[in-house]
Amino acid sequence: MMLWQLTEHETAAVIIGVCFGVAARIMMLRTDYRQYPTHPHGKIIHLALGVIAAGLGAVAVPSLLSKNYTAITFLSLAAQQFRDVRNMERQTLTQVDKMELVPRGTTYIEGIAMVFEGRNYLVIFSAFVSSLFGLLFEWYWGIAAGLLSLFVSKWFQSGKNLGQIAEIRTAEIRLYGPDLYVDSVYIMNIGLESDREVIAKHAMGMLVVPKNANVKVTIANLGQRQAILHNMSTILGVYRDSGEPALLPMAKLDLSSGTLAVFLLPRVNDEALAINVLSRVPVLENAVRLPSEFAGENSKEA
The missing domain is CATH 3.30.1360 (Gyrase A; domain 2)
Structure with a gap:
C-alpha cells in the first residue's frame, strides 16, 4: 500500500509508527567499549536498516485493516534481509577477530550477530504497535503506545550480566x-x-x-x-x-x-x-x- 493511497488519519498513524520505530533503533544502537558497530559507517548501515524496518512495521497496520494482504508479503522479504544482516555481522566479526590479541570467540560473535538481527524485529514491533494504536484510536494514543513500546524494546535490548x-x-x-x-x-x-x-x-x-x-x-x-x-x-x-x-x-x-x-x-x-x-x-x-x-x-x- 502506497503512502499517497492512505487517508489523512492513516498517514498520521504511519508517520507516528515510523518515527517511533526509528527512535527505537537509535536508542538500541551505540558504539561502546567493543567499538562495534564502527563509527560512522557501521552506524549508517544499521540506521538505514532501522528506517526500512520501521517503515514495514508501520505500513503493515493499514495494509492489514484494508485486507491488502499482498503488502504483508514484504515482511517475509524483510525477515530474509535481516537474516542476511546477521550473516554479514558474523562474517565481519570473524575476520576482525583474527587480528585481536585476545579474540572474542565464535560464541560471542554469534551472540552479537543474533542481537543485531533481533533488534530489527524490535523496531518492527515498536512501529507496528504505535501505528496500530494511532490508527484505531486518536493520534495521541499512538504516541502513548509508541513510548510504551520503547520501554519494552529497552527491556529486551540486553540480557543478564555475570x-x-x-x-x-x-x-x-x-x-x-x-x-x-x-x-x-x-x-x-x-x-x-x-x-x-x-x-x-x-x-x-x-x-x-x-x-x-x-x-x-x-x-x-x-x-x-x-x-x-x-x-x-x-x-x-x-x-x-x-x-x-x-x-x-x-x-x-x-x-x-x-x-x-x-x-x-x-x-x-x-x-x-x-x-x-x-x-x-x-x-x-x-x-x-x-x-x-x-x-x-x-x-x-x-
Missing part, C-alpha cells in the same frame, strides 16, 4: 616454581624465568563463584570464558604481544566447586575496576544451560 548470576572477587596469584595458580586453581606451567617475572609484576587474578548449579554449567562453557577474557582485555588492556603464549589471559575451572579462576595481565591494574568490568560481562545466550529444570521435570514425573 554479576547477576555469580559472585565476583579478586584472588591471589601464586607461583610455585614454574606452576601458576590463581588462588588454589592451577592455570598453567610457565617455563621461562622472564615470563614469571612479568607475571609476578603485572598479573591479576579473579574468581567467578557460581550461585547455583545452572551457573556452574554456564560459566564452564568455553565461549562464555572467552567472552570474559576478551571484555576484560578490551577495557583493562593486556600486557602481551603476539607470539607470547605464556602471557595469554586464561580462565580455568575448579572442578570440585565449579568456580572459574581468571588469570589476566592488564595494563590498568585496578582491582575495583576489574571487579566492575567482570560483573558486567554479558551472559551469552548460547552458553546458558539449565540442568536443574531437567532434574525438576524428572522429579515431577517420578
Whole structure:
C-alpha cells in the first residue's frame, strides 16, 4: 500500500509508527567499549536498516485493516534481509577477530550477530504497535503506545550480566616454581624465568563463584570464558604481544566447586575496576544451560 493511497488519519498513524520505530533503533544502537558497530559507517548501515524496518512495521497496520494482504508479503522479504544482516555481522566479526590479541570467540560473535538481527524485529514491533494504536484510536494514543513500546524494546535490548548470576572477587596469584595458580586453581606451567617475572609484576587474578548449579554449567562453557577474557582485555588492556603464549589471559575451572579462576595481565591494574568490568560481562545466550529444570521435570514425573 502506497503512502499517497492512505487517508489523512492513516498517514498520521504511519508517520507516528515510523518515527517511533526509528527512535527505537537509535536508542538500541551505540558504539561502546567493543567499538562495534564502527563509527560512522557501521552506524549508517544499521540506521538505514532501522528506517526500512520501521517503515514495514508501520505500513503493515493499514495494509492489514484494508485486507491488502499482498503488502504483508514484504515482511517475509524483510525477515530474509535481516537474516542476511546477521550473516554479514558474523562474517565481519570473524575476520576482525583474527587480528585481536585476545579474540572474542565464535560464541560471542554469534551472540552479537543474533542481537543485531533481533533488534530489527524490535523496531518492527515498536512501529507496528504505535501505528496500530494511532490508527484505531486518536493520534495521541499512538504516541502513548509508541513510548510504551520503547520501554519494552529497552527491556529486551540486553540480557543478564555475570554479576547477576555469580559472585565476583579478586584472588591471589601464586607461583610455585614454574606452576601458576590463581588462588588454589592451577592455570598453567610457565617455563621461562622472564615470563614469571612479568607475571609476578603485572598479573591479576579473579574468581567467578557460581550461585547455583545452572551457573556452574554456564560459566564452564568455553565461549562464555572467552567472552570474559576478551571484555576484560578490551577495557583493562593486556600486557602481551603476539607470539607470547605464556602471557595469554586464561580462565580455568575448579572442578570440585565449579568456580572459574581468571588469570589476566592488564595494563590498568585496578582491582575495583576489574571487579566492575567482570560483573558486567554479558551472559551469552548460547552458553546458558539449565540442568536443574531437567532434574525438576524428572522429579515431577517420578
